[in-house]
Amino acid sequence: xxxxxxxxxxxxxxxxxxxxxxxxxxxxxxxxxxxxxxxxxxxxxxxxxxxxxxxxxxxxxxxxxxxxxxxxxxxxxxxxxxxxxxxxxxxxxxxxxxxxxxxxxxxxxxxxxxxxxxxxxxxxxxxxxxxxxxxxxxxxxxxxxxxxxxxxxxxxxxxxxxxxxxxxxxxxxxxxxxxxxxxx
Amino acid sequence: xxxxxxxxxxxxxxxxxxxxxxxxxxxxxxxxxxxxxxxxxxxxxxxxxxxxxxx
Numbered sequence: 001x002x003x004x005x006x007x008x009x010x011x012x013x014x015x016x017x018x019x020x021x022x023x024x025x026x027x028x029x030x031x032x033x034x035x036x037x038x039x040x041x042x043x044x045x046x047x048x049x050x051x052x053x054x055x056x057x058x059x060x061x062x063x064x065x066x067x068x069x070x071x072x073x074x075x076x077x078x079x080x081x082x083x084x085x086x087x088x089x090x091x092x093x094x095x096x097x098x099x100x101x102x103x104x105x106x107x108x109x110x111x112x113x114x115x116x117x118x119x120x121x122x123x124x125x126x127x128x129x130x131x132x133x134x135x136x137x138x139x140x141x142x143x144x145x146x147x148x149x150x151x152x153x154x155x156x157x158x159x160x161x162x163x164x165x166x167x168x169x170x171x172x173x174x175x176x177x178x179x180x181x182x183x184x
Numbered sequence: 185x186x187x188x189x190x191x192x193x194x195x196x197x198x199x200x201x202x203x204x205x206x207x208x209x210x211x212x213x214x215x216x217x218x219x220x221x222x223x224x225x226x227x228x229x230x231x232x233x234x235x236x237x238x239x
Contacts, residue, residue, distance in 0.1 A: 009221055016217050021208035038220060045224045106200045125198050126205035153189045156197050 015061050040065040063137045109159035117152035120145050
């Protein structure tokens with residue numbers, strides 16, 4: 001595939017709606033999401049030699065996007081770390097979320113996930129990448145991806161207040177602690 | 185490792201996620217992206233012509 005290839009143009013443009021959806025879901029800011037997509041396209045274009053012919057172009061683009069996002073995030077965090085470390089600590093305490101199953105609530109619930117959880121859930125659950133592909137994109141072990149997806153689902157479920165069957169009680173750990181305390 | 189959610193709940197969450205995601209995918213793509221790729225390609229072709237001129 002060469003840069004003058006019309007197919008390449010079409011493939012890159014074809015990937016834009018998915019890249020935007022992924023970026024938007026990850027950072028929650030449409031303007032920043034579009035900047036991320038733009039950076040991704042420029043990087044992809046200038047590193048086209050690094051793309052292995054015959055491999056998954058979409059997975060490659062997603063890799064570039066998430067790497068760009070996380071390196072920016074690390075940079076920003078370093079810049080503000082000293083200023084509001086205490087703030088970040090307070091923010092990490094998740095707000096109590098309640099019930100209802102419409103999309104607005106879903107999006108709100110999604111916002112309580114960590115970035116690590118968001119990205120794997122999006123890749124596997126929304127984009128339909130395999131666990132192996134998601135592992136490659138995020139540069140993590142397959143087992144790590146599986147457990148992140150699982151934790152993301154559990155956290156989402158809790159935030160959405162979905163009714164669970166007998167086999168799942170989100171408060172079981174808490175009950176366990178109070179019982180143990182009562183006995184002691 | 186945390187016990188996985190029951191399949192039924194996984195399905196509900198998966199469905200919500202895809203609905204929200206498809207909504208985003210269906211948003212129209214701003215012109216800036218098509219323009220950007222055209223510009224990149226154009227620049228590439230120009231630089232090729234330049235290097236040819238130098239020879």
